[in-house]
Amino acid sequence: MQEIITLAHGSGGKTTGDLIKNIFIKHFNNDILMKNEDAASFILSGRAAFTTDSFVITPVFFKGGNIGKLAVCGTVNDLAAVGAVPLYLGCGFIIEEGLPLKELETIVEAMADTAKEAGVRIVTGDTKVVQKNAADKIFINTSGIGIIPDGIDISGYNAKPGDKVIITGTVGDHGCSILLEREKFDIYADIRSDCAPLNKMVGEVLSKTKDIHVMRDPTRGGVAATLNEIAVQSKVGIKLYEDRIPVNDQVRGLCELLGMDPLYMANEGKMLIIAPEAAINDIMGVLRNTVYGTKSCIIGEVTDEHESRVVMKTVAGGNRIVDMPVGDQLPRIC
Amino acid sequence: MDNLSVAFRDSKLASLLTEKLSKYRGGKINIMEVCGTHTMSISRYGIRSLLPEGINLISGPGCPVCVTPLYFINSAIELLDEKDVIITTFGDLMKVPGTSSSLIMEKARGKDIRIVYSPLDSLKIASENEDKRVVFLSVGFETTTPVTALTIRKASEEGFGNFSVLSANKTIPNVLKILALDKDVKVHGYLYPGHVSAITGTKLYHELAFQYGIPGVVAGFEPLDILHGILTLVDMINGSKKAVVNEYKRVVNEEGNKEAIKVTDQVFCPCDSVWRGIGNIPLSGLVIRDEYEAFDAWKVYNLKPCIAEETPGCMCGEILRGKLKPTDCGLFGKKCTPENPVGACMVSSEGTCAAYYRYQGV
Numbered sequence: 001m002q003e004i005i006t007l008a009h010g011s012g013g014k015t016t017g018d019l020i021k022n023i024f025i026k027h028f029n030n031d032i033l034m035k036n037e038d039a040a041s042f043i044l045s046g047r048a049a050f051t052t053d054s055f056v057i058t059p060v061f062f063k064g065g066n067i068g069k070l071a072v073c074g075t076v077n078d079l080a081a082v083g084a085v086p087l088y089l090g091c092g093f094i095i096e097e098g099l100p101l102k103e104l105e106t107i108v109e110a111m112a113d114t115a116k117e118a119g120v121r122i123v124t125g126d127t128k129v130v131q132k133n134a135a136d137k138i139f140i141n142t143s144g145i146g147i148i149p150d151g152i153d154i155s156g157y158n159a160k161p162g163d164k165v166i167i168t169g170t171v172g173d174h175g176c177s178i179l180l181e182r183e184k185f186d187i188y189a190d191i192r193s194d195c196a197p198l199n200k201m202v203g204e205v206l207s208k209t210k211d212i213h214v215m216r217d218p219t220r221g222g223v224a225a226t227l228n229e230i231a232v233q234s235k236v237g238i239k240l241y242e243d244r245i246p247v248n249d250q251v252r253g254l255c256e257l258l259g260m261d262p263l264y265m266a267n268e269g270k271m272l273i274i275a276p277e278a279a280i281n282d283i284m285g286v287l288r289n290t291v292y293g294t295k296s297c298i299i300g301e302v303t304d305e306h307e308s309r310v311v312m313k314t315v316a317g318g319n320r321i322v323d324m325p326v327g328d329q330l331p332r333i334c
Numbered sequence: 335m336d337n338l339s340v341a342f343r344d345s346k347l348a349s350l351l352t353e354k355l356s357k358y359r360g361g362k363i364n365i366m367e368v369c370g371t372h373t374m375s376i377s378r379y380g381i382r383s384l385l386p387e388g389i390n391l392i393s394g395p396g397c398p399v400c401v402t403p404l405y406f407i408n409s410a411i412e413l414l415d416e417k418d419v420i421i422t423t424f425g426d427l428m429k430v431p432g433t434s435s436s437l438i439m440e441k442a443r444g445k446d447i448r449i450v451y452s453p454l455d456s457l458k459i460a461s462e463n464e465d466k467r468v469v470f471l472s473v474g475f476e477t478t479t480p481v482t483a484l485t486i487r488k489a490s491e492e493g494f495g496n497f498s499v500l501s502a503n504k505t506i507p508n509v510l511k512i513l514a515l516d517k518d519v520k521v522h523g524y525l526y527p528g529h530v531s532a533i534t535g536t537k538l539y540h541e542l543a544f545q546y547g548i549p550g551v552v553a554g555f556e557p558l559d560i561l562h563g564i565l566t567l568v569d570m571i572n573g574s575k576k577a578v579v580n581e582y583k584r585v586v587n588e589e590g591n592k593e594a595i596k597v598t599d600q601v602f603c604p605c606d607s608v609w610r611g612i613g614n615i616p617l618s619g620l621v622i623r624d625e626y627e628a629f630d631a632w633k634v635y636n637l638k639p640c641i642a643e644e645t646p647g648c649m650c651g652e653i654l655r656g657k658l659k660p661t662d663c664g665l666f667g668k669k670c671t672p673e674n675p676v677g678a679c680m681v682s683s684e685g686t687c688a689a690y691y692r693y694q695g696v
Contacts, residue, residue, distance in 0.1 A: 183449075183451065185451045243345060258451070259374075261378075312380075313380075314378070314379040314380045314557070315343045315344075315345050315348070315379065315557065316343065316345065316348040316352075316379035316380065316381060316384065316557030316558075316561065317345060317348050317349050317352055317380075317384060318379050318380020318381050318382070318383040318384045318557075319380045319383050320377060320378060320379070320380040320383075320692065321692050323672075323691075323692050326672040326673050
């Protein structure tokens with residue numbers, strides 16, 4: 001019989017202990033976690049960055065990853081986006097009873113593998129089990145701490161007119177992949193989530209030049225939402241060029257069919273980088289030689305016109321506002 | 335050429351067309367794009383910003399969500415009082431405000447509302463939930479209706495007992511005639527909807543051209559389609575040519591799609607229909623035929639359409655008829671925004687107001 005998670009796994013007794021030992025410690029395996037204290041302790045030096053994120057996704061397993069990989073990438077990328085070197089993660093699991101143990105282990109394994117790739121350690125955690133229908137299979141929260149090296153000042157408030165806007169690869173892959181798998185539209189397309197830890201790529205860029213003004217990973221709401229946030233925070237305009245924005249053919253096709261816009265679809269393995277023109281060649285040179293940045297493109301620039309707005313020159317030559325998304329994009333009628 | 339859509343987005347050809355259009359020096363002309371997808375494309379590609387001052391684009395009544403009357407949403411919400419009802423709908427309808435609620439609010443309150451891409455998906459949901467009753471909310475024009483008709487026919491053939499359709503489907507020809515006769519609306523030329531025409535063929539537009547003297551171009555939805563369509567219309571209007579030109583021959587022919595017309599006729603028959611903001615237009619809607627009444631949610635649930643008042647100040651009617659621009663409405667961008675739409679034109683991304691809202695100030 002298939003082993004499943006029961007309320008006993010969250011009771012705090014022996015079953016919980018077994019679960020921690022046989023799954024979490026087995027895979028996360030590091031000396032800080034193994035001490036099994038109420039809190040992890042470690043020494044930090046320098047300016048710390050601290051972030052947290054919760055992950056709820058249907059389906060839990062998708063092309064290109066699963067909720068575990070996503071939970072590590074999300075937090076690692078948030079730390080990387082402020083220029084921090086991610087060091088330690090904590091994670092909280094809320095599991096719906098009935099989840100097959102095997103699925104949990106696959107998720108935890110993905111977290112361990114991704115943490116290893118990113119060079120971070122998962123040093124503390126918590127597990128709760130809730131009754132059927134009180135959660136959707138599994139929810140994961142991860143928090144992370146990293147150190148920002150000296151000389152780095154990256155912030156959403158720092159974009160300056162004249163800066164260039166870089167995206168580190170194709171847009172919309174994650175959002176489209178999840179939409180396809182969740183909605184079961186009977187459309188066949190080989191679209192994979194781009195979910196990936198970006199801290200090493202960012203680290204390589206920063207070791208070449210620290211002259212980066214803004215960095216953000218355009219997750220929910222996509223490139224459109226993230227650039228709008230930056231335009232408002234920095235009190236600048238952002239101009240995009242539609243013909244320079246990289247989009248996978250299959251993503252473009254799916255978006256055409258459903259009446260959606262790749263600019264608004266989520267990414268989980270891309271970074272938007274805004275930097276002064278003088279640094280752009282260095283940045284692009286490094287990015288193009290990294291695993292996750294080979295398709296990096298300069299897609300626009302920061303201007304002192306149309307403050308707080310993102311405007312795009314379309315392929316037809318006209319201009320249009322790329323506004324903040326309102327709610328989720330929904331498939332259209334015709 | 336990578337594929338059809340890329341070919342019709344060629345920026346060099348687009349700038350050639352724009353250059354030709356920019357030389358226009360004649361009097362002011364109004365071109366009505368009838369279809370919501372045209373409205374959407376025009377704003378998506380920033381086409382208004384490419385036109386000279388004398389050429390004015392008016393958005394017509396072709397956004398199916400926008401012209402769906404308030405009572406339809408109210409009736410759908412009323413249906414959800416039945417505990418065993420699952421509503422299936424196209425995504426566009428989710429945010430449309432009814433009198434006191436919307437589908438998206440009802441979903442948050444725990445009602446079972448599911449977004450489908452095709453009406454046929456509703457049958458799948460019905461067979462997976464035999465203890466529930468599934469109601470598909472059907473709006474749309476000639477393009478969307480055939481699949482709904484097909485779904486009803488399939489449900490009938492396979493003996494579904496837990497599926498029905500709440501329909502508010504509409505047809506395009508009569509509303510165009512009403513607009514052509516409306517003295518307040520000065521349409522000099524129509525940009526006809528490519529998708530609708532693919533089903534209906536182009537014959538139905540001849541009457542408008544010959545009897546009412548309004549030329550028209552059937553155009554696709556890519557930027558080159560639209561720019562070229564406008565260029566052709568400008569030439570026709572200035573040359574007083576009363577004709578219909580089909581520039582979407584890769585999809586549209588004179589006769590239309592006979593299969594699609596057949597299945598629609600089999601399941602639906604014409605009826606008078608209320609257009610939000612415009613009012614009742616004779617024989618501009620479709621009702622499910624008596625043979626299929628077991629699948630007509632209006633009858634199955636004994637729903638009575640109750641005409642509801644629009645929010646005071648909402649100019650959707652004038653805007654849908656092309657009499658006013660969204661920016662002429664006092665609510666536009668203030669009380670009525672995509673976050674909090676008051677009128678239907680702000681709700682759908684195809685709606686004129688939503689399209690303008692995105693475009694403003696550039």
